[in-house]
Amino acid sequence: MRITKEYGERKNEILDAAEKLFLTKGYEKCTVNDILKEVDIAKGTLYHYFKSKEDILDAIVWRYKDMVIRRTEKILKIDNISPTERLMRTFMAMQITNQIDNDIINNLHKTENALLHQKILNQIVTAMAPVLAGIIQEGIEKKIWNCRYPLQYMQVFLAASLTLTDEGIFEMDADSQMKVMTALISLLEKMLDVPEDYFAQLFMQNRGQM
Known part of the structure; x- marks a missing residue:
C-alpha cells in the first residue's frame, strides 16, 4: 500500500x-x-x-537562520531586563554549535561546502543585524550607551566576529583565539562608546554558556 x-x-x-x-x-x-x-x-x-537544487540549498540555510531567530525572539519578549542583559543574551543565543551535530559542523567546514557555509553566515548577519540594532537603539534611548550607526556597526561586528571565530575559515591556537575575542569585545565597546572592559567582564562571566 x-x-x-x-x-x-x-x-x-x-x-x-x-x-x-x-x-x-x-x-x-x-x-x-x-x-x-x-x-x-x-x-x-x-x-x-x-524548484531547483539551489532552492533546496536556500531552504536548508533558512532552517539554520530560523533556529537563531526563534531563540532570539524569546529574548526580545522578556520584560524587565536591561538592554545590556538583552544584548548579552542575544549574543549567547546566536551560539548554535552546541545545537548541531559535530559531524555536520565538520562537514560544513569542508572546502566543497563553502557555498552553503557562506550562505548561512550571510543569512545570519542579514537577519540578526537589525535585531541587534533594535537592542542598541533601546540602550541609546535609556542613555546606557551611544552609537551613531547601530545597524551598520552591528553588520560590521557580526561579519567580523562570525568570520574570525569560525574555525573552518581561520585556524588559530587558543592564545590567538583569545586575542581575537578580546579585540572584538574592545571593538564593540568602542562602537557603543562605553568604558573599556564594560563588556569584557560580562563576556568572561557568560563564556561558559556561549
Missing part, C-alpha cells in the same frame, strides 16, 4: 536528505538524482516542493 505523507513531513524529509548529501558529497557534486534516490521519490514529487 502506498504511504501518503503530510506536506511538511515530506518537505523536511527531502531537506534532511539533501543536507546530508550536500555535507558529505559537497553541494556541487551532489545531483538532484542523488537526492531522489536518498528519499526514494520521483522527480515530479521533488519539484512539487522545490
Whole structure:
C-alpha cells in the first residue's frame, strides 16, 4: 500500500536528505538524482516542493537562520531586563554549535561546502543585524550607551566576529583565539562608546554558556 505523507513531513524529509548529501558529497557534486534516490521519490514529487537544487540549498540555510531567530525572539519578549542583559543574551543565543551535530559542523567546514557555509553566515548577519540594532537603539534611548550607526556597526561586528571565530575559515591556537575575542569585545565597546572592559567582564562571566 502506498504511504501518503503530510506536506511538511515530506518537505523536511527531502531537506534532511539533501543536507546530508550536500555535507558529505559537497553541494556541487551532489545531483538532484542523488537526492531522489536518498528519499526514494520521483522527480515530479521533488519539484512539487522545490524548484531547483539551489532552492533546496536556500531552504536548508533558512532552517539554520530560523533556529537563531526563534531563540532570539524569546529574548526580545522578556520584560524587565536591561538592554545590556538583552544584548548579552542575544549574543549567547546566536551560539548554535552546541545545537548541531559535530559531524555536520565538520562537514560544513569542508572546502566543497563553502557555498552553503557562506550562505548561512550571510543569512545570519542579514537577519540578526537589525535585531541587534533594535537592542542598541533601546540602550541609546535609556542613555546606557551611544552609537551613531547601530545597524551598520552591528553588520560590521557580526561579519567580523562570525568570520574570525569560525574555525573552518581561520585556524588559530587558543592564545590567538583569545586575542581575537578580546579585540572584538574592545571593538564593540568602542562602537557603543562605553568604558573599556564594560563588556569584557560580562563576556568572561557568560563564556561558559556561549
